[in-house]
Amino acid sequence: MSIKTATPRPPTxxxxxxxxxxxxxxxxxxxxxxxxxxxxxxxxxxxxxxxxTVVTRGIDLVLSVEWWTQSQRNIGPRDYGGGAxxxxxxSLIQVGIAALISIxxxxxxxxxxxxxxxxxxxxxxSFMVDILTGxxxxxxxxxxxxxxxxxLGANRMGFAVSLALTxxxxxxxxxxxxxxxRIVPNELREASYALGVPRYLTILKVVIPTxxxxxxxxxxxxxxxxxxxxxxLLILVGYTSSFNANPFSGEQAALPLMxxxxxxxxxxxxxDRAWAAALTLILIVMALNLGARLISRYSGTKK
Amino acid sequence: MAKNIEAIDVNVYYSSFLAVEDINMEIExxxxxxxxxxxxxxxxxFLRTMNRMIETIPGGRVExxxxxxxxxxxxAGVDPVAVRRDVGMVFQRxxxxxxxxxxxxxxxxxxxxxxxxxxxxxxxxxxxxxSANLWEEVKDRLDRPGAGLSxxxxxxxxxxxxxxxxxDVILMDEPCSALDPISTLAIEDxxxxxxxxxxxVIVTHNMQQASRVSDTTAFFNIxxxxxxxxxxxxxxxxxxxxxxxxxxxxxxxxxxxx
Numbered sequence: 001m002s003i004k005t006a007t008p009r010p011p012t013x014x015x016x017x018x019x020x021x022x023x024x025x026x027x028x029x030x031x032x033x034x035x036x037x038x039x040x041x042x043x044x045x046x047x048x049x050x051x052x053t054v055v056t057r058g059i060d061l062v063l064s065v066e067w068w069t070q071s072q073r074n075i076g077p078r079d080y081g082g083g084a085x086x087x088x089x090x091s092l093i094q095v096g097i098a099a100l101i102s103i104x105x106x107x108x109x110x111x112x113x114x115x116x117x118x119x120x121x122x123x124x125x126s127f128m129v130d131i132l133t134g135x136x137x138x139x140x141x142x143x144x145x146x147x148x149x150x151x152l153g154a155n156r157m158g159f160a161v162s163l164a165l166t167x168x169x170x171x172x173x174x175x176x177x178x179x180x181x182r183i184v185p186n187e188l189r190e191a192s193y194a195l196g197v198p199r200y201l202t203i204l205k206v207v208i209p210t211x212x213x214x215x216x217x218x219x220x221x222x223x224x225x226x227x228x229x230x231x232x233l234l235i236l237v238g239y240t241s242s243f244n245a246n247p248f249s250g251e252q253a254a255l256p257l258m259x260x261x262x263x264x265x266x267x268x269x270x271x272d273r274a275w276a277a278a279l280t281l282i283l284i285v286m287a288l289n290l291g292a293r294l295i296s297r298y299s300g301t302k303k
Numbered sequence: 304m305a306k307n308i309e310a311i312d313v314n315v316y317y318s319s320f321l322a323v324e325d326i327n328m329e330i331e332x333x334x335x336x337x338x339x340x341x342x343x344x345x346x347x348x349f350l351r352t353m354n355r356m357i358e359t360i361p362g363g364r365v366e367x368x369x370x371x372x373x374x375x376x377x378x379a380g381v382d383p384v385a386v387r388r389d390v391g392m393v394f395q396r397x398x399x400x401x402x403x404x405x406x407x408x409x410x411x412x413x414x415x416x417x418x419x420x421x422x423x424x425x426x427x428x429x430x431x432x433x434s435a436n437l438w439e440e441v442k443d444r445l446d447r448p449g450a451g452l453s454x455x456x457x458x459x460x461x462x463x464x465x466x467x468x469x470x471d472v473i474l475m476d477e478p479c480s481a482l483d484p485i486s487t488l489a490i491e492d493x494x495x496x497x498x499x500x501x502x503x504v505i506v507t508h509n510m511q512q513a514s515r516v517s518d519t520t521a522f523f524n525i526x527x528x529x530x531x532x533x534x535x536x537x538x539x540x541x542x543x544x545x546x547x548x549x550x551x552x553x554x555x556x557x558x559x560x561x
Contacts, residue, residue, distance in 0.1 A: 118361040187398035191461070193359055195412030195468055196388030205415050209402040 051282075058279030061272055067280075071253070072241035072273075077265045084277050086243045087258040088284070093247050094158050094237075094254055095227055098165035103219055105166075106173025110218075113174065114181040115203050132171040140167040141232030149236075156237050158247030161254070164232035169222040176218020180211040213296030220292040224285045230256040255281045305332035305502040306372040306389070306471040308353065313367035313377075314531075315348050315357060322348050324531035326367070328521060335494060335503040337513040337540065340523030341555065345532025346506045349523070350474050353504065354390035355383035371471070388412075390472045391465030396481045397457035399449035399464075405441050408449035408460055412468035427467050434500075435463035436493055455486025462493065466501075473497060475505040479512065491516050510556060514544050522552045 061067050064083075071086035109129070113122055144164040148154045184207050192202040208215070238251035239261050246252075255277050262274035308330040315323040323345035330336045338346040348357065355376065357363040368375045376386045399408045407414065409428045418424060428445070432438040437459040441452070449460055458478060465473055475494070479487040494516045497503050507513050513520055521537040536549045547553050 185398070187394060187396060188400060190356065190359070190392075190394065191398045191400065191464075192411070192415065193356060193384075194354060194387055194392035194394075195415070195464065196384055197412065197415045198384045201415050206400055206402075210400070 054275060054279045054282060057272070057275035058277075061276035062279050062283070067276060071243050072258075073243075075241065077267055077270055080269045080272075082241075084255065084258060084273070084280055086241065087253040087255045087277060088280065089243060089245060090158060090253040090257075091227065091255045091281075091284070093245065094161045094233075094252070095165065095223060097159065097162035097247060098169055098226055099219070099223055101162070101166045102169035102173055102222060106170045106219075106222065107177050107215060109170070109174040110177025110181060110215075111203060111208075113178050115199070115207065129171050129174050132167065133175065135167065136231075137164070137168055137229045138231040138235070140164045141235040143167070144232065145235050155249070156251075157249055158237055158244075158252035158254075160236040161233050161252075162247065164236055165226040165229060168229060168232075169226045172222035172225055173218055176221055177215050180214030180218060181207060183214075184210050209299070212299050216292045216296045216299075220289055223288055227285050227288075228256055228281055230260060233257050234260070255284075304471055305498075305500060307332045308472065308502065308504075309368075309370040310349075311368040311370065313349070313352060313365065313369060315345070315352050316362075316364045316366070317360070318362035318364075321531040323352075324533050326534050328534060328537055330502060330504060331519060332502045333498055333500075334518040335498050335505060335516050336519045336521065337517035338504065338506045338521050338523060339508070339510065339513050339555070340532070340535075341525070342508075343528075343532070344523040344525045346523050347476055348532065350476055350504060350506050352377075353472070353474055354387045354392055356387070356392065358383055388468055389470050390474060391468060391470035393458070393462050393465055393473065393475045393478045395477045397454055397461050399452070399457050399460050401448070401450045403449055404446045405449045405452070405460065406445040409463045409467050411464055428463075431463040431467035434466050434497070435459045436489060436496075437463055453486070455482050455489060458482060458486065458490060459493065462490070462497075466497075470501065472502040472504065475503065477506055477508060480508065487512070510544075514540055520544070522547070522549070522555060524551055524555070 061083075066081065067083040067085075068088070069085050070081075070083035072082045072084075073086070075082035109125070112119075113126055113129075116122065141164045144160050144167070148160050148163065149156060154160065188206055188210060189202055192206045193199070197206075233254050233256055237254070237257075239257045240251035240253050242253075244250050244252045259274050259277045259281070262270045262277065265271070265274075310326045310328050310330075313323070313326040314321060326349055338350065340346050351357040352365045353369060353376075355365075357365060365377055367377065369377045371389070375381070376390075400411060403411060406424075406428055409431050410418070410424045413424060413427060429438060429442075432441065437456060440456060441447075441460075449457065452460060458481075462473075462478075478494075479490050482490065491512065494503060494505065498518075505513075505517065517540045519537065520540045520543040522535045522543065523532050524535045525532050536543065536547055536552045538547075543552060544556060547556065
């Protein structure tokens with residue numbers, strides 16, 4: 001009986017030696033790294049610059065109580081004093097109404113496009129949303145002007161602005177909701193169906209809770225988008241320095257309009273107010289974002 | 304109560320493509336029936352017609368009759384949602400609901416359908432988790448997220464979730480293919496226990512698993528790519544694995560193809 005010995009491996013295989021990384025790769029690696037870093041810094045410079053300028057020029061007024069409580073009523077272009085409260089109120093009312101209309105339409109539209117994708121309407125609808133996404137804000141403003149004011153004979157008012165903003169916000173919310181629902185794994189829907197849960201309950205209690213934080217983010221993106229829109233405001237509502245809480249009648253102030261009006265004032269008080277109004281706009285959008293993050297942190301997927 | 308199932312001339316289509324052709328079979332209550340066969344042969348497709356999940360796929364459509372204790376679940380006018388309440392399903396990959404705790408996952412089927420009574424839910428959850436051999440491992444952390452369990456535990460959680468709605472039939476689509484051998488063993492033991500109360504149908508690619516857990520085995524095959532899947536042979540597991548009637552079955556089981 002012979003004992004099997006290990007036969008040596010036939011020397012047909014190419015011998016690989018362990019070499020250091022080639023010089024060429026090291027150099028390319030370094031160049032690529034620095035390019036990426038440079039691109040990143042370049043992209044951040046304007047952002048930091050804008051923030052720095054707006055904050056340094058606007059912070060004084062924004063820190064005063066008067067700014068948040070008073071309007072510009074009876075304040076002349078040469079005078080300091082008064083505040084942006086009328087514009088803040090107007091902006092919140094206009095954007096608030098637009099959000100109230102857009103959120104249900106946008107979220108429900110997104111749900112339809114994803115959860116009912118076997119329906120024939122989905123393709124044309126999706127195409128329309130694409131088109132709507134590309135509409136310039138001035139066109140949306142002119143459309144509402146033509147519809148509401150020229151055709152139906154209404155007066156220029158805050159509500160008309162809300163409608164124009166709605167046109168701009170809906171596609172953002174639809175697309176955002178759509179993306180978020182699409183990343184919900186199909187297995188979860190199947191698990192729910194397999195338990196004898198009907199489709200509408202599956203959507204309401206499984207799909208939406210799983211993606212709620214993403215949907216809230218989509219809504220916030222939509223609000224951030226319309227908060228600073230100026231073109232529809234210029235067309236659809238007159239500026240006033242006084243308070244007007246009624247979106248259905250009369251002139252109504254708004255932050256973008258205030259910035260625009262004060263920008264036209266060459267005197268220092270006006271310049272200061274323009275910067276402060278810009279900072280206020282940024283702060284409001286930021287506050288809304290933080291609020292949304294808090295809400296989405298305490299809802300949705302458990303970790 | 305376990306029900307017996309009888310398929311009569313079942314054809315399954317995806318749009319115009321015939322995926323499964325002419326299935327006639329009888330599935331015994333209180334027994335484990337295994338579906339084996341190469342990939343794409345229609346095992347899973349047929350499994351999914353048994354709880355009418357196939358219709359949730361756009362284009363999915365079934366012809367024929369599927370009798371459950373004499374009632375045709377494919378008849379016009381039968382609510383697929385009602386069928387799914389009687390026919391539970393466990394999937395290939397564990398899929399607990401990520402937004403829910405362990406407890407809520409188990410009672411999801413009841414809770415989502417409107418059951419609010421806390422003591423009923425607690426009772427059902429404990430019973431289901433005990434039947435799924437998971438109770439001892441999770442009883443102290445029922446409020447923790449279901450997605451935090453290990454893969455094997457998640458799969459048993461999914462089985463508990465399926466049991467909790469008291470179905471008559473439990474379908475399992477390769478329930479162990481994403482699990483390690485120890486978790487697989489736990490699930491296989493569980494499958495053997497489940498047949499005392501339910502009709503169990505399992506799709507598996509693992510021959511040993513089919514021979515270990517099932518009483519009856521059905522072999523599916525396709526003639527070629529683009530051809531519909533067919534039921535080739537069905538019989539007692541022992542016979543299928545030792546002395547099948549069809550040469551194709553023997554080839555597949557002995558690993559000559561597939």
